[in-house]
Amino acid sequence: MSLVECIPNFSEGRDSAVIQAIADAIASAGVHLLDVSSDADHNRTVITFAGEPDVVAEGAFRGVRAAAERINLAVHSGVHPRIGAADVVPFVPLRGVSMQVCAELAQATGARIAADLNLPVFLYEAAAKQPGRTNLANIRRGGYERLQARMQSDPAMQPDYGPATLGPAGAVVVGAREPLVAYNAYLDTDDVSIAKAIAKAVRASSGGLPFLKAIGLLVDGRAQVSMNVIDFRQISLHTVTEAVRAEATKHGTTVTRTELIGLVPQQALIDAAIESLALPANVRDLILEQRVGAATGNFQTIPFE
Amino acid sequence: MSLVECIPNFSEGRDSAVIQAIADAIASAGVHLLDVSSDADHNRTVITFAGEPDVVAEGAFRGVRAAAERINLAVHSGVHPRIGAADVVPFVPLRGVSMQVCAELAQATGARIAADLNLPVFLYEAAAKQPGRTNLANIRRGGYERLQARMQSDPAMQPDYGPATLGPAGAVVVGAREPLVAYNAYLDTDDVSIAKAIAKAVRASSGGLPFLKAIGLLVDGRAQVSMNVIDFRQISLHTVTEAVRAEATKHGTTVTRTELIGLVPQQALIDAAIESLALPANVRDLILEQRVGAATGNFQTIPFE
Numbered sequence: 095m096s097l098v099e100c101i102p103n104f105s106e107g108r109d110s111a112v113i114q115a116i117a118d119a120i121a122s123a124g125v126h127l128l129d130v131s132s133d134a135d136h137n138r139t140v141i142t143f144a145g146e147p148d149v150v151a152e153g154a155f156r157g158v159r160a161a162a163e164r165i166n167l168a169v170h171s172g173v174h175p176r177i178g179a180a181d182v183v184p185f186v187p188l189r190g191v192s193m194q195v196c197a198e199l200a201q202a203t204g205a206r207i208a209a210d211l212n213l214p215v216f217l218y219e220a221a222a223k224q225p226g227r228t229n230l231a232n233i234r235r236g237g238y239e240r241l242q243a244r245m246q247s248d249p250a251m252q253p254d255y256g257p258a259t260l261g262p263a264g265a266v267v268v269g270a271r272e273p274l275v276a277y278n279a280y281l282d283t284d285d286v287s288i289a290k291a292i293a294k295a296v297r298a299s300s301g302g303l304p305f306l307k308a309i310g311l312l313v314d315g316r317a318q319v320s321m322n323v324i325d326f327r328q329i330s331l332h333t334v335t336e337a338v339r340a341e342a343t344k345h346g347t348t349v350t351r352t353e354l355i356g357l358v359p360q361q362a363l364i365d366a367a368i369e370s371l372a373l374p375a376n377v378r379d380l381i382l383e384q385r386v387g388a389a390t391g392n393f394q395t396i397p398f399e
Numbered sequence: 400m401s402l403v404e405c406i407p408n409f410s411e412g413r414d415s416a417v418i419q420a421i422a423d424a425i426a427s428a429g430v431h432l433l434d435v436s437s438d439a440d441h442n443r444t445v446i447t448f449a450g451e452p453d454v455v456a457e458g459a460f461r462g463v464r465a466a467a468e469r470i471n472l473a474v475h476s477g478v479h480p481r482i483g484a485a486d487v488v489p490f491v492p493l494r495g496v497s498m499q500v501c502a503e504l505a506q507a508t509g510a511r512i513a514a515d516l517n518l519p520v521f522l523y524e525a526a527a528k529q530p531g532r533t534n535l536a537n538i539r540r541g542g543y544e545r546l547q548a549r550m551q552s553d554p555a556m557q558p559d560y561g562p563a564t565l566g567p568a569g570a571v572v573v574g575a576r577e578p579l580v581a582y583n584a585y586l587d588t589d590d591v592s593i594a595k596a597i598a599k600a601v602r603a604s605s606g607g608l609p610f611l612k613a614i615g616l617l618v619d620g621r622a623q624v625s626m627n628v629i630d631f632r633q634i635s636l637h638t639v640t641e642a643v644r645a646e647a648t649k650h651g652t653t654v655t656r657t658e659l660i661g662l663v664p665q666q667a668l669i670d671a672a673i674e675s676l677a678l679p680a681n682v683r684d685l686i687l688e689q690r691v692g693a694a695t696g697n698f699q700t701i702p703f704e
Contacts (some may be wrong), residue, residue: 095695097691097695098472099687099691126691126694126695127694128687128690128691128694129685129690141455142687142690144691144694144695158458168423181410188691227652250547273687289665331672331676332672332675332676333654335675335676337676342580345562349677350677351678351679352676352677352678352695353678353679354678354685356685357685357686357690358685358686358687359686359687359688360665360669360683360687360688360689362671363668363669363672363673363682364665364668364672366672366675366676367637367668367669367671367672367675370637370671370675370676371636371637371640371657371671371675372640372654372655372656372657372659372670373657373658373659374656374658377663377668380434380659380661380662380663381662381663381664381665381668382433382447382578382662382664382665383664383665384665385433385434385447385662386402386404386431386433386449386493389432389433389449390400390402390431390449
């Protein structure tokens with residue numbers, strides 16, 4: 095059985111009726127609905143589902159349609175950057191399927207969204223057809239509010255599919271990527287400038303840690319370093335957390351708590367434990383459940399080979 | 400399918416032919432052999448296997464018999480306390496089986512070892528029939544060298560089964576317990592007195608952390624705090640490690656690395672990551688692989704309910 099994961103982000107984190115309608119639309123395609131995580135401050139919901147490639151593509155389309163019918167970006171507020179009702183729709187290969195297959199799935203789904211829903215669609219990361227679009231931040235810069243002007247003035251900002259005009263549902267970014275970990279650290283301060291300074295110090299784009307994206311936000315009245323670990327196999331959550339803690343100390347504050355958005359690959363937690371405990375890397379192969387499962391044949395891991 | 404784990408410790412960690420013969424004897428019963436971990440300094444091998452209760456009991460008996468035929472405690476040296484060729488044989492309930500079933504399995508296996516191999520057998524932890532034997536350390540104190548004298552002079556040290564006389568294969572401690580984590584921390588010193596002082600400071604028996612046993616040893620020329628985390632659900636590897644690190648600092652040294660002996664339950668690593676990263680406990684329920692497995696039905700965890 096081949097298995098694709100899809101983790102669309104929707105620009106609604108407060109109205110439970112809207113969130114439920116989107117989740118129901120996705121589930122109606124026959125996917126395995128794995129998680130629905132809403133955040134009121136971000137005003138954003140991350141839905142995680144998985145299944146066979148075609149079923150997952152159908153679920154993604156239905157979720158985007160349900161969101162586009164119900165969410166009006168013109169009256170949307172929230173601290174997280176976003177350009178659409180269905181803001182970003184990534185496909186991730188889990189088992190028995192290549193990144194190329196996921197990229198083609200993203201392209202086909204994007205074309206269908208543009209054709210059937212008349213929305214501008216941008217392809218990103220492994221599904222990108224234009225080099226500047228491998229990075230989501232380039233597409234989303236300035237948010238919904240600036241996107242119409244950017245599409246009109248910047249030839250490089252023409253959508254891959256659909257019209258270059260923006261309605262209340264905004265635009266959709268569709269793509270394929272490796273599994274990422276969405277990870278936020280809360281600081282013991284309400285000074286968002288400290289979160290922004292820490293984000294700048296630790297993120298890859300400004301010379302910090304590789305495979306790390308970070309921005310500073312004010313969430314729940316606390317400064318938050320909001321991060322995406324793009325490849326948890328290359329840089330552990332332990333390394334990320336220690337870097338944020340060290341920067342926080344420089345600014346006279348501390349990390350009070352952290353959180354994950356959506357689901358986390360088990361290996362990301364196990365690797366963090368190995369590093370923080372100073373265990374050897376071969377501990378990955380010394381896990382009782384995995385040995386029992388391999389021996390008895392009734393336990394199957396998702397290896398992210 | 401009910402599943403019992405057995406993790407016998409044998410007093411041979413150097414002679415690979417002997418170790419192989421014991422592992423082969425265990426495997427011949429039809430168990431799932433999960434791991435063989437040998438340590439030359441400890442001169443000790445931990446074998447992990449699992450299967451249906453009766454099959455596991457047969458494997459344990461065959462392993463004890465193979466060890467008793469090949470290992471002579473009278474000429475054995477090693478830094479770890481031990482009283483027998485097959486030193487300790489714990490049964491652990493994994494799935495669909497109670498602790499009581501494991502205790503009865505231990506008692507039946509102990510009785511058979513005494514009857515067929517003519518060895519003194521002590522029952523411990525959940526299988527203990529005498530109150531002083533819930534703690535393994537009470538039985539093993541003084542090691543093989545002192546056991547004959549203790550059995551002769553102390554009415555409380557009569558074996559549960561078998562003769563009160565010691566041959567070259569020594570005695571066997573058989574029991575049932577919860578899964579434990581065997582975890583060692585190496586210090587940046589060759590002063591074993593520091594490891595002993597740290598062990599005393601952190602272990603439960605002298606007022607340290609609950610559910611933690613610890614002794615100080617000299618291994619590979621380095622001082623080592625050798626620990627058993629008796630219930631990793633009550634005290635995390637992160638807490639244990641931070642406690643050892645804090646004590647090491649007091650003694651002017653550091654923890655250079657740690658190691659696990661045998662296999663580790665996945666939850667012990669995940670809990671360590673949650674604590675060290677300051678994540679909320681509900682992250683245990685946000686693990687992608689477990690959600691996918693539960694949804695698709697082709698992944699089965701060992702919950703240690």
